[in-house]
Amino acid sequence: MTNTQIPVVVSGATGKMGREIIKAIAQAPDMYLVGAIGRKHIGEDIGEVIGIGELEIPVTDNLEVVLAQASQESQLPVMVDVTHPSIIYDNIRSAIAYGVRPVVGTTGLSEQQIADLAIFADKASTGCIIAPNFSVGVILMQQAAIAAAKYFQHVEIIELHHNQKADAPSGTAIKTAQMLSELGQSFNPALVDEKEHLTGARGATYGENIRIHSVRVPGLVARQEVIFGAMGETLKIEHNASDRTCYMAGVLLCVRKVLALKSLIYGLEKLL
Ligand SMILES: NC(=O)C1=CN([C@@H]2O[C@H](COP(=O)(O)OP(=O)(O)OC[C@H]3O[C@@H](n4cnc5c(N)ncnc54)[C@H](OP(=O)(O)O)[C@@H]3O)[C@@H](O)[C@H]2O)C=CC1
Numbered sequence: 001m002t003n004t005q006i007p008v009v010v011s012g013a014t015g016k017m018g019r020e021i022i023k024a025i026a027q028a029p030d031m032y033l034v035g036a037i038g039r040k041h042i043g044e045d046i047g048e049v050i051g052i053g054e055l056e057i058p059v060t061d062n063l064e065v066v067l068a069q070a071s072q073e074s075q076l077p078v079m080v081d082v083t084h085p086s087i088i089y090d091n092i093r094s095a096i097a098y099g100v101r102p103v104v105g106t107t108g109l110s111e112q113q114i115a116d117l118a119i120f121a122d123k124a125s126t127g128c129i130i131a132p133n134f135s136v137g138v139i140l141m142q143q144a145a146i147a148a149a150k151y152f153q154h155v156e157i158i159e160l161h162h163n164q165k166a167d168a169p170s171g172t173a174i175k176t177a178q179m180l181s182e183l184g185q186s187f188n189p190a191l192v193d194e195k196e197h198l199t200g201a202r203g204a205t206y207g208e209n210i211r212i213h214s215v216r217v218p219g220l221v222a223r224q225e226v227i228f229g230a231m232g233e234t235l236k237i238e239h240n241a242s243d244r245t246c247y248m249a250g251v252l253l254c255v256r257k258v259l260a261l262k263s264l265i266y267g268l269e270k271l272l
């Protein structure tokens with residue numbers, strides 16, 4: 001540890017994303033791990049748990065104690081959270097209250113919760129990044145979809161994930177639909193009087209009629225397809241995450257960028 005390194009707490013340390021993030025932090029010369037929050041392997045060294053050798057950081061389930069220690073240790077601590085929709089709102093509030101800057105990968109926050117957290121971060125003048133997707137490839141997919149939307153009136157989103165995912169639709173699909181919605185154009189005009197014979201067959205609807213379909217099967221990490229249609233043609237823009245290492249460059253970028261922020265940012269695209 002040196003004075004210029006960023007101290008990072010990882011919440012959800014023993015989960016699929018948390019493990020990758022700890023490996024990435026251990027290899028980043030400008031950051032070091034100060035806390036590992038999890039529910040399993042309590043008291044065990046997180047480095048040993050994830051198979052990279054001792055890091056001298058025991059897993060604990062007490063987020064508040066770790067946040068307090070991190071804020072005493074340095075003026076610029078960061079918390080990376082990859083946990084669960086049921087606890088993420090409170091985790092972010094706790095981090096900000098302790099002056100620890102949250103970098104949030106956890107999905108499932110409502111638009112209202114994000115708006116409330118933005119006010120909270122503003123009042124505390126504390127940076128916070130909520131990134132439903134840390135992959136640069138996903139941001140490029142979203143930007144390509146925005147470009148295509150200018151020429152297509154019909155669009156549907158299909159997101160496919162592993163079947164251990166807690167939330168549906170994915171945070172990425174919601175963000176993509178939101179970006180398309182913000183263009184102010186209306187999509188998918190009804191051409192027939194449609195009837196769903198099985199509820200949900202036509203997916204969920206976001207904003208002005210943007211459809212989102214969620215698929216959950218083992219064997220997948222994450223995939224999203226944005227399908228546009230017009231007379232006589234379709235255009236499919238697809239991103240495929242085959243390994244969670246694809247998120248790590250984005251995570252490290254957010255850890256570095258959050259230090260200079262004084263408010264909440266929603267979406268990695270705002271930092272690229
Ligand atoms: N922004 C992005 O680019 C990405 C975001 N994600 C998001 O990150 C989050 C985590 O994903 P993933 O790593 O796959 O999930 P995992 O289930 O593998 O890991 C979640 C971690 O959070 C812990 N946890 C879950 N529920 C609770 C709870 N109620 N209280 C305390 N701890 C809890 C788990 O503990 P335990 O092991 O004991 O259950 C585990 O350590 C999800 O919201 C997912 O959508 C995922 C990939 C990329």
Ligand SMILES: O=C(O)C1=N[C@H](C(=O)O)C[C@H](O)C1
Binds near residue numbers: 132166169170171
């Ligand atoms: O749970 C996951 O795995 C993922 N969650 C994020 C989401 O909900 O968009 C990001 C990525 O799709 C992987």
